[in-house]
Amino acid sequence: MAERPDGPAAEPRFVADAMLGRLARWLRLLGWDVLYDPSLDDRELARLAAREDRVLLSRDRGLLARRIVRRGLLVRDDDVGLQLAQVLGELGLRPDPARAWTRCSVCNTLTEEVPKQSVEGRVPAYTFATHDRFRRCPGCGRVYWAGTHRALACADLVRWLGGGTPPGCDGEGPQKVP
Ligand SMILES: [Zn+2]
Numbered sequence: 662m663a664e665r666p667d668g669p670a671a672e673p674r675f676v677a678d679a680m681l682g683r684l685a686r687w688l689r690l691l692g693w694d695v696l697y698d699p700s701l702d703d704r705e706l707a708r709l710a711a712r713e714d715r716v717l718l719s720r721d722r723g724l725l726a727r728r729i730v731r732r733g734l735l736v737r738d739d740d741v742g743l744q745l746a747q748v749l750g751e752l753g754l755r756p757d758p759a760r761a762w763t764r765c766s767v768c769n770t771l772t773e774e775v776p777k778q779s780v781e782g783r784v785p786a787y788t789f790a791t792h793d794r795f796r797r798c799p800g801c802g803r804v805y806w807a808g809t810h811r812a813l814a815c816a817d818l819v820r821w822l823g824g825g826t827p828p829g830c831d832g833e834g835p836q837k838v839p
Contacts, residue, residue, distance in 0.1 A: 672760075673732075673752060676710050678703075678719040683741040685718075688748070689769055690814060691828075692760030696769065703727070718748065742821035749822065758828035762811065763796070770800030780804050 674694040677685040685697035695718075696709065707727045710717035717733040719725050725733035734751060736744050749755070765772055775797045781789055784804055796805045807829070815830035 672757070673754070674713065674715045675718055676706060676713070676715045678706055678717070678721060678724065680720045681718055681736060681744070684736065684744045684748070685769075686766040687741060687745050689764045689766045690762060691756040691818075692762075692764055693754075694764070694769065716752070742817065746821050756828045761828040762805070762807070765798035765800055765803055765805075767803055768798065768800040770798050772796040772798045772805055775804075 672693060674696075675685070675688060676696040677688075679699035679701075682697055682699065685695040688695045696713075696715065701709065703721070703724045706717060706719075707724065707729045709715065710733070711729045711731060714732070717725060717730050718736055719733060720736050722735060724730070725735055734748060737747060738744055763772055764770070773796060775795055777789075777793055777795060780795045780797070784792075784795070784806065788806060788808055792806045792808060794806065797803070798805070811829070815827055818827040818830065
Protein backbone atom coordinates (compact mmCIF):
# COMPACT_ATOMS: atom_id res chain seq x y z
CA MET A 662 0.00 0.00 0.00
CA ALA A 663 1.45 3.34 -1.00
CA GLU A 664 2.68 5.64 1.72
CA ARG A 665 1.18 9.04 1.96
CA PRO A 666 2.44 12.26 3.57
CA ASP A 667 0.53 11.44 6.73
CA GLY A 668 2.17 8.04 7.04
CA PRO A 669 1.59 4.44 6.10
CA ALA A 670 -1.19 4.04 8.63
CA ALA A 671 -3.42 6.39 6.65
CA GLU A 672 -6.65 4.75 5.69
CA PRO A 673 -7.11 3.86 2.05
CA ARG A 674 -9.69 5.67 0.02
CA PHE A 675 -11.74 3.89 -2.59
CA VAL A 676 -13.59 4.23 -5.83
CA ALA A 677 -16.20 1.57 -6.55
CA ASP A 678 -17.43 0.48 -9.96
CA ALA A 679 -21.09 0.63 -11.01
CA MET A 680 -21.77 -2.93 -9.77
CA LEU A 681 -20.78 -2.11 -6.19
CA GLY A 682 -23.17 0.57 -4.98
CA ARG A 683 -24.24 -1.35 -1.90
CA LEU A 684 -20.66 -2.13 -0.93
CA ALA A 685 -19.83 1.56 -1.33
CA ARG A 686 -22.61 2.51 1.09
CA TRP A 687 -21.47 0.01 3.72
CA LEU A 688 -17.86 1.12 3.53
CA ARG A 689 -19.01 4.72 3.93
CA LEU A 690 -21.09 3.84 6.99
CA LEU A 691 -17.96 2.36 8.54
CA GLY A 692 -16.09 5.58 7.82
CA TRP A 693 -14.21 5.02 4.58
CA ASP A 694 -14.12 7.54 1.77
CA VAL A 695 -15.69 5.80 -1.25
CA LEU A 696 -16.47 7.49 -4.53
CA TYR A 697 -19.32 5.88 -6.42
CA ASP A 698 -20.75 7.25 -9.63
CA PRO A 699 -22.38 4.70 -11.93
CA SER A 700 -22.24 7.18 -14.81
CA LEU A 701 -18.43 6.87 -15.03
CA ASP A 702 -17.11 4.50 -17.67
CA ASP A 703 -14.15 2.16 -17.17
CA ARG A 704 -11.63 4.63 -18.48
CA GLU A 705 -12.85 7.37 -16.18
CA LEU A 706 -12.91 5.04 -13.17
CA ALA A 707 -9.34 3.94 -13.81
CA ARG A 708 -8.12 7.50 -14.25
CA LEU A 709 -9.91 8.69 -11.13
CA ALA A 710 -8.39 5.89 -9.06
CA ALA A 711 -4.91 6.69 -10.35
CA ARG A 712 -5.23 10.45 -9.98
CA GLU A 713 -6.49 10.34 -6.40
CA ASP A 714 -4.54 7.27 -5.32
CA ARG A 715 -7.72 5.36 -4.52
CA VAL A 716 -8.15 1.61 -4.37
CA LEU A 717 -10.36 0.65 -7.30
CA LEU A 718 -12.99 -1.88 -6.22
CA SER A 719 -14.39 -3.79 -9.15
CA ARG A 720 -16.09 -6.99 -10.22
CA ASP A 721 -14.40 -6.61 -13.60
CA ARG A 722 -11.01 -8.22 -14.08
CA GLY A 723 -10.50 -6.33 -17.35
CA LEU A 724 -10.93 -2.97 -15.69
CA LEU A 725 -8.42 -3.83 -12.98
CA ALA A 726 -5.92 -5.05 -15.58
CA ARG A 727 -5.63 -1.58 -17.11
CA ARG A 728 -2.09 -0.40 -16.80
CA ILE A 729 -3.00 2.86 -15.14
CA VAL A 730 -4.60 1.01 -12.20
CA ARG A 731 -2.00 0.67 -9.48
CA ARG A 732 -4.23 -0.28 -6.60
CA GLY A 733 -7.18 -2.47 -7.39
CA LEU A 734 -9.14 -5.17 -5.69
CA LEU A 735 -11.21 -7.75 -7.56
CA VAL A 736 -14.43 -8.22 -5.60
CA ARG A 737 -15.33 -11.85 -5.95
CA ASP A 738 -18.87 -12.23 -4.67
CA ASP A 739 -22.32 -10.86 -5.43
CA ASP A 740 -23.33 -10.85 -1.77
CA VAL A 741 -22.60 -7.52 -0.10
CA GLY A 742 -21.75 -9.11 3.26
CA LEU A 743 -19.14 -11.33 1.64
CA GLN A 744 -17.89 -8.35 -0.37
CA LEU A 745 -17.40 -6.27 2.75
CA ALA A 746 -15.66 -9.09 4.58
CA GLN A 747 -13.38 -9.65 1.58
CA VAL A 748 -12.34 -6.00 1.26
CA LEU A 749 -11.63 -5.56 4.96
CA GLY A 750 -9.90 -8.94 5.17
CA GLU A 751 -7.64 -8.53 2.13
CA LEU A 752 -6.59 -5.02 3.04
CA GLY A 753 -6.25 -5.79 6.75
CA LEU A 754 -8.70 -3.05 7.70
CA ARG A 755 -10.63 -2.68 10.92
CA PRO A 756 -13.45 -0.16 11.31
CA ASP A 757 -12.25 2.81 13.36
CA PRO A 758 -14.67 3.63 16.19
CA ALA A 759 -13.84 7.33 15.78
CA ARG A 760 -14.84 7.33 12.14
CA ALA A 761 -17.66 4.79 11.91
CA TRP A 762 -21.08 6.39 11.37
CA THR A 763 -19.60 9.80 10.57
CA ARG A 764 -19.98 9.72 6.80
CA CYS A 765 -23.10 10.04 4.68
CA SER A 766 -23.80 6.67 3.07
CA VAL A 767 -25.66 8.36 0.23
CA CYS A 768 -23.19 11.04 -0.90
CA ASN A 769 -19.89 10.25 0.91
CA THR A 770 -19.72 13.62 2.71
CA LEU A 771 -18.55 13.72 6.33
CA THR A 772 -21.52 14.39 8.59
CA GLU A 773 -21.56 16.91 11.43
CA GLU A 774 -23.03 16.64 14.88
CA VAL A 775 -25.88 19.15 15.13
CA PRO A 776 -27.94 20.43 18.06
CA LYS A 777 -31.04 18.41 18.74
CA GLN A 778 -33.33 21.40 18.29
CA SER A 779 -32.09 21.88 14.74
CA VAL A 780 -33.64 18.61 13.57
CA GLU A 781 -37.05 19.06 15.11
CA GLY A 782 -39.64 18.50 12.38
CA ARG A 783 -36.98 16.94 10.15
CA VAL A 784 -37.08 13.54 11.85
CA PRO A 785 -40.06 11.47 13.05
CA ALA A 786 -41.56 12.72 16.33
CA TYR A 787 -40.80 9.45 18.08
CA THR A 788 -37.20 9.66 16.99
CA PHE A 789 -36.93 13.24 18.18
CA ALA A 790 -38.40 12.28 21.56
CA THR A 791 -36.15 9.28 22.12
CA HIS A 792 -32.77 10.47 20.83
CA ASP A 793 -30.44 13.26 21.88
CA ARG A 794 -27.64 13.05 19.34
CA PHE A 795 -28.05 13.74 15.66
CA ARG A 796 -25.69 14.22 12.76
CA ARG A 797 -26.46 15.99 9.53
CA CYS A 798 -24.88 15.67 6.11
CA PRO A 799 -23.86 19.10 4.80
CA GLY A 800 -23.82 17.60 1.30
CA CYS A 801 -27.37 16.29 0.95
CA GLY A 802 -29.07 17.34 4.19
CA ARG A 803 -29.80 13.83 5.37
CA VAL A 804 -30.07 13.46 9.16
CA TYR A 805 -28.55 10.46 10.96
CA TRP A 806 -29.12 9.07 14.41
CA ALA A 807 -28.38 5.81 16.22
CA GLY A 808 -31.86 4.38 15.77
CA THR A 809 -33.52 1.33 14.33
CA HIS A 810 -31.63 1.54 11.06
CA ARG A 811 -28.33 1.46 12.83
CA ALA A 812 -29.42 -1.42 15.05
CA LEU A 813 -30.34 -3.41 11.94
CA ALA A 814 -27.08 -2.46 10.25
CA CYS A 815 -25.17 -3.53 13.36
CA ALA A 816 -26.89 -6.92 13.29
CA ASP A 817 -25.80 -7.34 9.67
CA LEU A 818 -22.23 -6.34 10.51
CA VAL A 819 -22.02 -8.85 13.35
CA ARG A 820 -23.26 -11.58 11.04
CA TRP A 821 -20.88 -10.65 8.23
CA LEU A 822 -17.73 -9.70 10.08
CA GLY A 823 -17.92 -11.54 13.41
CA GLY A 824 -15.33 -10.58 15.96
CA GLY A 825 -17.49 -8.90 18.58
CA THR A 826 -19.45 -5.68 18.62
CA PRO A 827 -18.78 -3.40 15.65
CA PRO A 828 -17.88 0.21 16.46
CA GLY A 829 -20.84 2.40 17.29
CA CYS A 830 -23.06 -0.59 17.89
CA ASP A 831 -23.00 -0.59 21.68
CA GLY A 832 -24.31 2.89 22.31
CA GLU A 833 -27.65 4.54 22.14
CA GLY A 834 -30.24 2.06 20.89
CA PRO A 835 -33.65 2.64 19.39
CA GLN A 836 -35.44 2.01 22.66
CA LYS A 837 -33.40 4.31 24.85
CA VAL A 838 -35.35 7.15 26.33
CA PRO A 839 -33.08 9.97 27.47
ZN1 LIG B 1 -25.16 13.21 2.12
